[in-house]
Amino acid sequence: MEPHPTIQSPIAAPQCLHLSRSGQRCQRPAFEDGFCELHGRDAVWRFNTAARRRLFAVLLGAAILWPILVDLYRAIRHLRH
Numbered sequence: 001m002e003p004h005p006t007i008q009s010p011i012a013a014p015q016c017l018h019l020s021r022s023g024q025r026c027q028r029p030a031f032e033d034g035f036c037e038l039h040g041r042d043a044v045w046r047f048n049t050a051a052r053r054r055l056f057a058v059l060l061g062a063a064i065l066w067p068i069l070v071d072l073y074r075a076i077r078h079l080r081h
């Protein structure tokens with residue numbers, strides 16, 4: 001019995017065209033421009049959008065939690081007196 005040739009992807013899903021410094025092909029699925037979300041022409045913009053969203057979420061979380069934390073801090077101080 002001959003071993004079957006390894007079929008990597010029967011449905012030719014587009015793969016990122018980016019090559020790493022060691023020459024390895026990026027494994028992420030590509031968008032229509034041929035690159036993934038990290039390596040596209042607008043990769044910086046994509047990253048910044050994600051980072052901005054994360055920063056906004058953190059700030060929003062802090063804004064929501066801040067009064068609760070202050071109340072908690074005051075309650076603890078009050079209890080210790």
Ligand SMILES: [Zn+2]
Pocket residue numbers: 016017018026027028035036037038039
């Ligand atoms: Zn990539």
